[in-house]
Amino acid sequence: MKKDYLIVGQGLAGSLLAHELLRKGATLDIINKTDRQASSYVAAGLYNPITGRKMVKTWNADKVFPLLEPYYRELELLLKAKFLYPTQIYRPFMAMEEQNEWQGRIAEGDYESMIEDLKTGPSDNETIQDPYGGLLLKNAGYVDVGALLDASRAYFTGRESYHESVFNSEEIEMLDGSVVWNGRHYRRVIYCQGEAMRNNPFFSWLPLRPVKGEILDVEINFEESFILNRGVFLLPTSANQPSRLGSTYDNHNLDHQPTDKAIAYLREKLGMIFERDFEILAHRAGIRPATKDRKPLIGTHPAIKELSIFNGFGTKGVSLAVYYAKQFAGHLQGNELIDDDVNIKRFMSLYPN
Numbered sequence: 001m002k003k004d005y006l007i008v009g010q011g012l013a014g015s016l017l018a019h020e021l022l023r024k025g026a027t028l029d030i031i032n033k034t035d036r037q038a039s040s041y042v043a044a045g046l047y048n049p050i051t052g053r054k055m056v057k058t059w060n061a062d063k064v065f066p067l068l069e070p071y072y073r074e075l076e077l078l079l080k081a082k083f084l085y086p087t088q089i090y091r092p093f094m095a096m097e098e099q100n101e102w103q104g105r106i107a108e109g110d111y112e113s114m115i116e117d118l119k120t121g122p123s124d125n126e127t128i129q130d131p132y133g134g135l136l137l138k139n140a141g142y143v144d145v146g147a148l149l150d151a152s153r154a155y156f157t158g159r160e161s162y163h164e165s166v167f168n169s170e171e172i173e174m175l176d177g178s179v180v181w182n183g184r185h186y187r188r189v190i191y192c193q194g195e196a197m198r199n200n201p202f203f204s205w206l207p208l209r210p211v212k213g214e215i216l217d218v219e220i221n222f223e224e225s226f227i228l229n230r231g232v233f234l235l236p237t238s239a240n241q242p243s244r245l246g247s248t249y250d251n252h253n254l255d256h257q258p259t260d261k262a263i264a265y266l267r268e269k270l271g272m273i274f275e276r277d278f279e280i281l282a283h284r285a286g287i288r289p290a291t292k293d294r295k296p297l298i299g300t301h302p303a304i305k306e307l308s309i310f311n312g313f314g315t316k317g318v319s320l321a322v323y324y325a326k327q328f329a330g331h332l333q334g335n336e337l338i339d340d341d342v343n344i345k346r347f348m349s350l351y352p353n
Contacts, residue, residue, distance in 0.1 A: 002178060002185040003027040005332070007192055008167050010034075012145055014192030015152040016321045017310050018161075019075065020329035029184065030156055031163045042286030044215055044244050045143040046233060047319040048089055049114040050135065055091060055098070057111070058316065059295070064323045065114070065139050071322045072143060081151035086141040087236070088116055088226040090123075092130035092273050099132050114139055125224065127275045136226065142235065143318045169201050179306045188332070190308045195254075195287040202301055203309050205350050207292035210254050211314070214262035214285045215246035220278035232269040242281050245270060247315075251290075258283040290314035292347075296321075298328055299344035302351055308332070309344060 005021060007014050010032035021028055035041070049065050051058045058064075072084040093099045102118055105111055119133035156162035163182075172189060173180040179189050195210040197203055220234075220243050228234040235244040248262045263280065270278075289312050291297055297312035310328055313321050330336030340346065 002187065003029060004187045005029075006031065006179065006181055006184075006186040006189045008032075008189060009192035009194060009196075010149065010153060010156070010162070011192060011194050012149070012317045013194070013310050013313055013321050013325070014190075015149055016325040017190065017192060017328060018156065019078075019152070020325045021332065022159075024329050024333040026329075026333060029161050029163060029186070031165055031167045031181075032153075033166045034153075034164065041146045041149070042213070042215060042284045043145055043288070043315075043317070044233065044235060044246055045145040045318045046089075046140075046227070046229075047142065047316075048137065048140050048229065050091065050111075050137055055102075055135070057114070058319070060320070060323070061114070064319050067322050067326075068319060069139070069141075072148075075148070079148075079151035079155050081147055083144040083147040083151070084141070085144065089137040089140040089229050090128075090130075090134055090224075090226045091137065091230050092128065092134035092228075093132040094230070096132050102135060127221075128228065129273045129275060134230075140227070142227070145318065174304070174306060177306070186306075188306050188308055190310055192310050194289040194311065197289065197297075197309070197311050202304065202307050203297075203311075203344075205352055206297050206309070206312075206344060206347055207350065208297070208312060209251060209290050209292050211288045211290045212250040212254055212285060213247040213288055213315070214250075214258055214266075214283065215244060216263070216266060216278075216280050217242045217282035217284075218245050218278040219243070219281055220245075220276055222274070222276070228274060230273050232266055232273075234270060234274060243278075245278070254287055256285050256287070258285045288314050296324055296342045297344050297347075298324060298338055298342045302345075302348060 004026040005028040007018050007030045010030050018030055047068055049058055049061045069086055114137055116138040117136040121133050122130050178185045197208050222236055222243050224236050237243045245266050248265055291312040298310055301307040331338050
């Protein structure tokens with residue numbers, strides 16, 4: 001029997017796209033080699049509407065954030081699993097000028113859906129370094145991506161759609177408008193390989209810019225109801241897991257080895273906003289599939305219409321992948337257009353004709 005799609009990779013991007021295609025009535029298989037060092041497992045899974053040193057609205061926030069929590073709640077019901085943790089984020093101001101600037105922004109009314117409160121003085125928690133106050137953000141939190149992936153894998157396996165195996169693109173054959181792999185016929189192959197895309201013979205021309213990130217599980221006295229986030233993030237301690245502290249950014253040493261340098265960096269950055277030491281319980285490193293322009297890579301190969309890609313979500317995968325999984329599934333199964341700023345056509349000048 002010929003199926004519609006073969007999805008290569010069952011990280012966050014591949015899993016969400018598979019769920020969306022199944023919702024639209026598509027038939028598919030997923031091939032994946034489980035790797036607990038992959039970025040989807042290592043990442044803390046934050047979704048945060050205001051990011052960066054300049055504390056600006058994250059790209060496409062008005063499109064993306066209204067979908068997130070309803071989508072993940074619905075997926076939790078489908079998969080009978082818990083992985084969504086809506087949690088406010090507190091971002092301290094670094095100077096009085098920031099406080100003044102944000103009072104003006106709020107008065108303009110463009111941030112109402114994202115801001116719970118603007119604090120003009122220090123917190124009750126004396127260990128938090130925020131003499132100028134800070135922003136308390138709503139529509140924020142984190143997704144336990146590892147739990148989502150494990151539950152999705154069980155779901156796909158129950159549908160006899162999951163294959164645990166290393167994928168080699170040389171094993172596929174183009175035959176009469178179909179792609180043949182392992183004796184099975186598909187209408188299209190969709191690559192969702194994360195940073196492994198660098199070695200993909202069909203899509204390696206796209207400008208992936210992988211970034212290594214390191215995260216710590218720590219024992220620390222931080223039992224607030226919010227995530228502390230400025231330069232680094234600190235997830236609060238819960239009954240089920242320790243606090244998590246991250247993350248580093250290294251685009252030179254692209255390996256999975258945790259480093260002492262990362263520990264020193266995270267300790268220094270945390271000390272700027274939170275005066276309390278910690279004990280390290282676990283230390284992980286992963287490679288994020290970031291891109292040249294920090295936007296996803298979505299679309300169909302310029303010469304081989306049976307091959308597509310859904311990749312490059314970087315540090316914002318938890319938020320961006322929901323919106324674009326819906327859009328790309330609508331494109332593949334119907335007539336929905338792919339946004340120009342994520343369509344791989346924007347890099348056609350790099351394609352080796």
